[in-house]
Amino acid sequence: MVEANTNPEAPKAAPPSQSSNPDSRQHDRGQKRKKDFGRGDRGRPRKDLGRSGYFKSNPDRRQRNEDSQSKRQKQDDEPDSKNNLPAPFSQAEITAEDRRPKRKVAVLLGYSGSGYKGMQIMPDQRTIEGDLFAAFIAAGAISKANANDPKKSSFVRCARTDKGVHAAGNVISLKLIIEEPDIVEKINEHLSPQIRVFGFERTTGSFSCYQACDSRWYEYLIPTHCFLPPHPSSFLGQKLVEVAMEAEDLEGYKSRQEEVADFWEKVDATHIKPILEALDDESRQIVEQALYHTRTTSQEFEDAEEDADAGSENGDTVAPVSETVETTAPADEQTLASNPPREEEESIPADTIPNKPELEAAIKSLKSAYLKAKETYRISPTRLDRVRKAFAQYEGTNNFHNYTIRKSPNDPSAKRHIISFKVAEEPTIIDNTEWLSLKVHGQSFMMHQIRKMVGLAALVVRCGTPMERLAQTLSMDLYSIPKAPGLGLLLERPVFTSYNEKTAKQFEKEDIDFGKYEKEVEVFKRREIYARIFREEERDRIFHSFFTHLDNYKEPIFLYVTSKGIEACGPSPRTASNVHLPSRRERKGFKGKYYDREDGNAKAGAEAGSA
Numbered sequence: 001m002v003e004a005n006t007n008p009e010a011p012k013a014a015p016p017s018q019s020s021n022p023d024s025r026q027h028d029r030g031q032k033r034k035k036d037f038g039r040g041d042r043g044r045p046r047k048d049l050g051r052s053g054y055f056k057s058n059p060d061r062r063q064r065n066e067d068s069q070s071k072r073q074k075q076d077d078e079p080d081s082k083n084n085l086p087a088p089f090s091q092a093e094i095t096a097e098d099r100r101p102k103r104k105v106a107v108l109l110g111y112s113g114s115g116y117k118g119m120q121i122m123p124d125q126r127t128i129e130g131d132l133f134a135a136f137i138a139a140g141a142i143s144k145a146n147a148n149d150p151k152k153s154s155f156v157r158c159a160r161t162d163k164g165v166h167a168a169g170n171v172i173s174l175k176l177i178i179e180e181p182d183i184v185e186k187i188n189e190h191l192s193p194q195i196r197v198f199g200f201e202r203t204t205g206s207f208s209c210y211q212a213c214d215s216r217w218y219e220y221l222i223p224t225h226c227f228l229p230p231h232p233s234s235f236l237g238q239k240l241v242e243v244a245m246e247a248e249d250l251e252g253y254k255s256r257q258e259e260v261a262d263f264w265e266k267v268d269a270t271h272i273k274p275i276l277e278a279l280d281d282e283s284r285q286i287v288e289q290a291l292y293h294t295r296t297t298s299q300e301f302e303d304a305e306e307d308a309d310a311g312s313e314n315g316d317t318v319a320p321v322s323e324t325v326e327t328t329a330p331a332d333e334q335t336l337a338s339n340p341p342r343e344e345e346e347s348i349p350a351d352t353i354p355n356k357p358e359l360e361a362a363i364k365s366l367k368s369a370y371l372k373a374k375e376t377y378r379i380s381p382t383r384l385d386r387v388r389k390a391f392a393q394y395e396g397t398n399n400f401h402n403y404t405i406r407k408s409p410n411d412p413s414a415k416r417h418i419i420s421f422k423v424a425e426e427p428t429i430i431d432n433t434e435w436l437s438l439k440v441h442g443q444s445f446m447m448h449q450i451r452k453m454v455g456l457a458a459l460v461v462r463c464g465t466p467m468e469r470l471a472q473t474l475s476m477d478l479y480s481i482p483k484a485p486g487l488g489l490l491l492e493r494p495v496f497t498s499y500n501e502k503t504a505k506q507f508e509k510e511d512i513d514f515g516k517y518e519k520e521v522e523v524f525k526r527r528e529i530y531a532r533i534f535r536e537e538e539r540d541r542i543f544h545s546f547f548t549h550l551d552n553y554k555e556p557i558f559l560y561v562t563s564k565g566i567e568a569c570g571p572s573p574r575t576a577s578n579v580h581l582p583s584r585r586e587r588k589g590f591k592g593k594y595y596d597r598e599d600g601n602a603k604a605g606a607e608a609g610s611a
Contacts, residue, residue, distance in 0.1 A: 089144040097144050102175035104154070105200040106209055106512050110168050110521060112194040112528040114536070119161045119170075121150065128195060129157070132172070135190035141176040141183055150174070158209040158494045159216055164486055166532075168219070168525040169198075169493035169514045173209040176200070196524050198517040201510045204503060209512075212499040215419060215443045217492035220454050221533055222484070223543050224379040224427055224434040227387060227461045229257055232264055234551035240463055240562055249563035256464035259382045271369040279362055287362055371544060375433045384423070384436075389467055390457040391421040391438065398474040402481050403453060404446035409476045416449070418442045430534045439492065448483050455484035459550070463561040477566060480557040482550055485542045490529055 109132070117125040121133070133150055136142040146152040158171040178200065180186070187197050230237035244253040254261065276284055379387075401407045401414035408414070424437040440450060459482060460470050473479045493514045500511040514521055537543060550558070559568035 088148040094143075094145045100143070100177045100179060102143075102153070103178055104173065104203050104205050104207055105176050105178060106203050106207065107172050107174070107176075107200045108198045108512070108514060108517060109170055109172070110196050110198065110524050110528075111166065111170070112532055113161060113163070113165045113167070114194070114532050116163070116194075118163045118165070119157060119159075119167075128161075129155075129172075131191060131195060132197075135187050135195075136176065138190040139183060139186035140180070141178065141187060143177065156208050156210050158213050159491055161491055162486070166490035166529045168490055168521055168529060170491055171209045171213075171494055171496075171512065173203065173207055194528055196520075196528075198514070198520050198524075201512050203509055203512075204507050207499075207503075209494070209496075212496055212503075212512075213494045214497050214499075215441060215495045216445070217439060217441050217495065218445070218450055219490050219492045220438040220440070220450065220484075221435050221488040221490075221530070222438065222454065222458070223375075223537070224436050225374040225377045226458050226543055226547055227379060227383060228263060228374065228377060229260055229462050229464065230551040234548075235554055236463070236551045236558070239559055239568075243559065243562035243564050243568055247563040253464050253563060256466075259380045263377070267370075267373040271373050272366060275362065275365050275369060283359055283362065286359060287366070371541065374544065378434055379427060379436070383461070384427075386461050387436070387457070388423045390460050390470060391423055391440075391453075393457075393467060393470045394418045394421050394440075394453055399476070400446060400449055400453075400474065402473050402479045403449045403456075405448060407446065409478070414446070416442060416444060416446065421453075430530075431538055433534075433537070435534070441495075450489060451484045451486060452481045454488075455482040458484065458547075459558065459561055462547075465561040469561065469565060472560075472565070479560060479566070480569075482558065485546050487533055487536060487542050490525075 111128050113119075113128070115126070117127055119128045121127050121129045129150070133142070133155070136153075137144075137147045142153055153174045153176070155174045156172065158173075159167070161167055161170070176183075184197055184199055191197070230240065232238065232241070240253065241250070244250045276287065279287060395418050397415060397417045399409060399414050400416050401409045401411060404414070419441040420439075421441075422439045424439075427434045427436045429435070438454065440453070456470060456473060459465070460467070473481065496512040500513065503509070504511055556569050560566040562568045
């Protein structure tokens with residue numbers, strides 16, 4: 001028997017949980033936190049709701065579905081509902097319809113995006129999916145009971161395209177009623193000629209075209225005159241020569257532009273000079289000032305990019321004398337060196353211009369001659385080889401944070417793998433304009449990535465920039481990259497190699513392959529996509545306007561294409577270490593700006609690489 005310690009001065013024994021070992025005490029505190037707050041709650045006290053309280057605040061899946069359907073039914077019943085799906089059928093119509101089995105399928109389709117607000121269904125907007133879903137219902141491929149919600153048919157898209165973007169081949173997966181042998185023809189009867197269903201393939205029940213897609217092919221059509229050098233009288237054209245002389249690289253610059261060195265000189269002698277000689281001295285001076293001293297502001301360049309996104313509504317209009325007009329006359333390199341252009345040129349007030357209608361007619365003639373000269377350009381094999389080398393720089397796994405919006409250089413999702421970037425062997429001449437087809441094959445793409453890739457590669461070629469400069473934009477430094485017009489972009493086709501080789505063979509399903517419909521796809525692409533692209537460019541001159549604004553953009557953010565590289569853009573390069581990309585909360589108060597860690601001041605959005 002152990003006697004109790006009755007001596008009050010004797011030290012008391014420590015409780016079992018209070019050990020003199022520091023590691024043991026730390027373990028005891030951790031156990032106490034788990035007991036007080038529960039495992040995994042990061043120190044937040046867990047409220048004891050009880051069994052009934054827990055299920056009341058966390059309804060089961062069936063209850064959540066019922067609540068969702070109730071909310072959707074309430075929206076459908078409201079007269080001012082913004083749901084752009086077909087009107088729901090009555091309960092009597094749903095009951096009277098025969099129940100037929102649904103099968104999971106992959107639908108292979110193509111569409112022209114002109115006039116549509118994109119692929120995905122949106123309230124009060126005409127979209128590809130909206131018209132397609134309505135056609136499925138009208139053809140009987142979707143039952144009346146499932147007509148009010150695409151989710152009931154497990155509707156999934158492979159690739160989402162934006163406003164105005166085309167797709168020669170895209171895939172959606174969903175459950176359809178496909179008993180009738182002519183179901184494809186019936187669906188197409190309820191679609192506009194801009195959308196065409198080529199066929200479908202039966203798939204496994206768990207198939208998702210978005211998850212099963214391995215890679216995607218995109219095509220971009222661009223006129224070859226976009227690879228002409230900037231006009232020598234434009235801001236960019238003058239800077240290229242000026243900076244090359246400062247960097248003692250004038251001979252290198254000339255060698256990189258050798259195949260197009262005399263293009264603008266011939267245009268001036270053949271097309272421009274005769275028109276100017278027909279004017280009197282005073283009118284010629286006014287026209288030359290309007291033509292030779294053009295500068296594009298930040299707002300004008302942003303407007304040009306918006307026009308490149310949406311296309312012009314009014315076609316090709318004539319600019320008044322007092323407004324900005326495209327530059328059309330070359331300047332001698334020695335003259336540029338001895339008399340550099342003024343950064344700010346005073347404009348002549350419109351009310352002081354004599355014979356304004358005659359001057360506007362003269363400018364219209366000059367503009368027409370300028371456009372005609374560009375359209376007659378035919379790219380040389382040497383220039384075409386340089387284009388191929390530029391786009392080959394993108395192949396492989398690289399950091400494309402400069403090629404999208406609001407993406408940190410340290411973000412792992414900015415790394416994308418480009419399998420190939422092919423340039424057509426021979427250009428195609430359409431309505432006297434030479435076009436070049438560019439095809440990029442990649443696993444996935446970020447917002448604006450392809451258009452920025454095309455924009456920079458075109459800028460590098462036309463400015464005679466060393467090819468290694470393009471590779472530098474894939475580093476941690478921040479570059480402003482112009483976004484080429486969306487008019488020429490189309491989704492060629494998605495690729496399902498892994499599904500075809502594994503799952504389809506295992507479950508004896510047909511491959512998902514557009515090769516089966518190659519003839520139909522080619523006919524549709526030429527009729528509904530290529531023809532629209534060529535027609536819209538002929539009407540709106542989108543590529544011409546975009547590159548004219550780019551050449552006359554007065555800010556130095558694109559001067560990294562000159563002989564000095566990024567040094568020509570400003571005093572110090574912007575990198576991930578000295579530029580803080582704003583958070584979502586910061587963007588609410590400072591939209592379109594970035595923050596410099598060195599001085600803490602907000603800079604213009606165009607300088608942040610969001611062009």
